[in-house]
Amino acid sequence: xxxxxxxxxxxxxxxxxxxxxxxxxxxxxxxxxxxxxxxxxxxxxxxxxxxxxxxxxxxxxxxxxxxxxxxxxxxxxxxxxxxxxxxxxxxxxxxxxxxxxxxxxxxxxxxxxxxxxxxxxxxxxxxxxxxxxxxxxxxxxxxxxxxxxxxxxxxxxxxxxxxxxxxxxxxxxxxxxxxxxxxxxxxxxxxxxxxxxxxxxxxxxxxxxxxxxxxxxxxxxxxxxxxxxxxxxxxxxxxxxxxxxxxxxxxxxxxxxxxxxxxxxxxxxxxxxxxxxxxxxxxxxxxxxxxxxxxxxxxxxxxxxxxxxxxxxxxxxxxxxxxxxxxxxxxxxxxxxxxxxxxxxxxxxxxxxxxxxxxxxxxxxxxxxxxxxxxxxxxxxxxxxxxxxxxxxxxxxxxxxxx
Amino acid sequence: xxxxxxxxxxxxxxxxxxxxxxxxxxxxxxxxxxxxxxxxxxxxxxxxxxxxxxxxxxxxxxxxxxxxxxxxxxxxxxxxxxxxxxxxxxxxxxxxxxxxxxxxxxxxxxxxxxxxxxxxxxxxxxxxxxxxxxxxxxxxxxxxxxxxxxxxxxxxxxxxxxxxxxxxxxxxxxxxxxxxxxxxxxxxxxxxx
Numbered sequence: 001x002x003x004x005x006x007x008x009x010x011x012x013x014x015x016x017x018x019x020x021x022x023x024x025x026x027x028x029x030x031x032x033x034x035x036x037x038x039x040x041x042x043x044x045x046x047x048x049x050x051x052x053x054x055x056x057x058x059x060x061x062x063x064x065x066x067x068x069x070x071x072x073x074x075x076x077x078x079x080x081x082x083x084x085x086x087x088x089x090x091x092x093x094x095x096x097x098x099x100x101x102x103x104x105x106x107x108x109x110x111x112x113x114x115x116x117x118x119x120x121x122x123x124x125x126x127x128x129x130x131x132x133x134x135x136x137x138x139x140x141x142x143x144x145x146x147x148x149x150x151x152x153x154x155x156x157x158x159x160x161x162x163x164x165x166x167x168x169x170x171x172x173x174x175x176x177x178x179x180x181x182x183x184x185x186x187x188x189x190x191x192x193x194x195x196x197x198x199x200x201x202x203x204x205x206x207x208x209x210x211x212x213x214x215x216x217x218x219x220x221x222x223x224x225x226x227x228x229x230x231x232x233x234x235x236x237x238x239x240x241x242x243x244x245x246x247x248x249x250x251x252x253x254x255x256x257x258x259x260x261x262x263x264x265x266x267x268x269x270x271x272x273x274x275x276x277x278x279x280x281x282x283x284x285x286x287x288x289x290x291x292x293x294x295x296x297x298x299x300x301x302x303x304x305x306x307x308x309x310x311x312x313x314x315x316x317x318x319x320x321x322x323x324x325x326x327x328x329x330x331x332x333x334x335x336x337x338x339x340x341x342x343x344x345x346x347x348x349x350x351x352x353x354x355x356x357x358x359x360x361x362x363x364x365x366x367x368x369x370x371x372x373x374x375x376x377x378x379x380x381x382x383x384x385x386x387x388x389x390x391x392x393x394x395x396x397x398x399x400x401x402x403x
Numbered sequence: 404x405x406x407x408x409x410x411x412x413x414x415x416x417x418x419x420x421x422x423x424x425x426x427x428x429x430x431x432x433x434x435x436x437x438x439x440x441x442x443x444x445x446x447x448x449x450x451x452x453x454x455x456x457x458x459x460x461x462x463x464x465x466x467x468x469x470x471x472x473x474x475x476x477x478x479x480x481x482x483x484x485x486x487x488x489x490x491x492x493x494x495x496x497x498x499x500x501x502x503x504x505x506x507x508x509x510x511x512x513x514x515x516x517x518x519x520x521x522x523x524x525x526x527x528x529x530x531x532x533x534x535x536x537x538x539x540x541x542x543x544x545x546x547x548x549x550x551x552x553x554x555x556x557x558x559x560x561x562x563x564x565x566x567x568x569x570x571x572x573x574x575x576x577x578x579x580x581x582x583x584x585x586x587x588x589x590x591x592x593x594x595x596x
Contacts, residue, residue, distance in 0.1 A: 040457065041457070041459045042458070042459060042460075042461040042462045043462055044461035044462050044464075044465055044499075045456050045457065045461055045499075048456065048494055048499060049494070052490065052491050052494040052495075053491075054494065054495075073465060073469065075487075137462070138462050138466075139465070139466050139469060165463075165466070166462050166463045166465075166466035166467075167463070168459050168460070168462055168463065170459065171459065
């Protein structure tokens with residue numbers, strides 16, 4: 001087996017763990033791959049490096065891969081997402097002042113009750129001519145869509161009742177400290193760092209909004225994925241092996257130590273360890289609180305790129321971009337996720353392979369066995385906090401029913 | 404045609420500004436990286452924005468362009484695929500460009516060309532500077548190693564240098580590396596008989 005080189009772009013976040021660990025712990029080497037990790041602090045640069053061949057694959061916010069395929073802000077380029085790097089792992093952190101104004105207690109907020117309190121504060125602030133401002137990491141990010149999903153449902157209209165601006169994750173705590181924003185929706189460790197610095201408190205985990213929300217993906221140019229099909233399969237297997245290792249309780253400290261290094265997150269080990277072990281320090285000086293499945297990297301075939309996840313993201317994009325639903329675009333978005341590549345790479349391993357490529361999202365309240373062509377597949381509670389389910393075959397109907 | 408320059412390196416920003424002026428592109432604004440980005444851009448209403456690829460404000464800037472009503476036309480980056488080569492050259496050099504939609508390509512090209520050349524020149528300068536610094540540090544280490552050898556072996560300077568050089572050649576290492584080892588071992592064990 002000849003060694004294949006792969007350059008992988010990433011942004012310093014805990015959920016860049018799988019490519020980093022695949023590189024550091026020999027999972028890539030075992031597949032005959034030599035990985036080079038390319039660190040950047042903006043998604044714009046991660047995307048440009050991918051488009052112009054500085055990287056072969058990238059850790060990317062899922063909606064950005066779809067936006068790129070649809071030609072938003074860049075020439076439309078066919079993209080392939082053969083592997084999901086994880087579900088959730090983000091949080092909404094309020095400034096200390098906003099937390100007090102909304103009556104946040106010591107625990108995580110309840111999405112409905114906290115939403116009702118926030119609605120009153122947001123209205124008062126808007127009436128006073130000082131609208132609340134929230135920072136998200138990118139226009140085309142799951143953070144933006146999760147925050148908006150929650151706000152809209154609890155009666156806070158994004159862009160009119162509150163402002164939503166873009167804040168780089170590495171500067172999110174600074175933005176909170178400087179009072180530039182009243183809240184942030186970012187990935188770890190940046191919420192925990194804001195709490196540790198005493199400038200914020202974690203109000204909600206995004207997993208409370210959607211129990212199994214698609215987060216970062218491995219994004220490639222579709223032509224590269226096709227030309228380097230065999231190597232891409234090896235990469236998928238290496239990442240899958242890294243994911244299996246990553247979720248073992250006894251590896252958390254080793255993972256945190258690696259991710260904390262200056263070349264990767266360049267952040268305190270403790271904050272990273274809390275995120276990995278689903279324990280969040282919610283208030284400055286408080287004891288960490290366990291919130292199961294805060295990050296979700298492996299079980300339930302979490303790495304499988306469901307086309308219905310891409311369709312949900314496209315629905316949110318349509319909802320907030322004001323461009324209107326387009327069946328051609330919906331098809332392009334869904335086709336960006338490539339369950340075929342995932343299956344081809346993991347066929348013959350022990351990994352459960354779903355039989356379907358698309359499913360009703362948010363329809364499961366209890367764990368249930370699901371159809372698989374290989375292995376035993378169990379899917380857990382994947383509810384949205386408002387109880388709505390998403391049918392990927394009826395996006396217009398779904399959009400019409402949203403607030 | 405107004406050009407805004409956003410760069411985390413104020414030195415490089417000045418070098419680009421100068422290059423543009425030499426090319427007769429005088430209407431330019433260098434954005435203060437410490438100040439509020441969106442407000443400064445809004446105030447100068449540029450038709451072309453140059454920003455270094457590694458600038459941490461790129462996501463914010465793109466969001467501002469997408470949302471902005473003040474600049475009334477959206478600004479897009481490299482949307483014209485017929486000029487993918489320039490775009491690639493820019494990314495290679497480490498600069499990205501945003502242009503007002505509809506601005507004629509032949510007007511953008513010279514701006515991008517100047518920026519690419521200046522970015523490349525700046526990278527070369529930095530590499531040369533780093534090399535010069537290393538050379539200086541090497542020279543100092545070699546001088547210290549020679550002094551240690553002269554003192555401990557009671558030899559003169561040419562003999563000390565010959566010893567260093569001979570050992571470096573034998574062990575296939577750089578003279579500075581051998582010198583570094585001598586300085587380190589002297590620091591740790593120099594007081595031993």
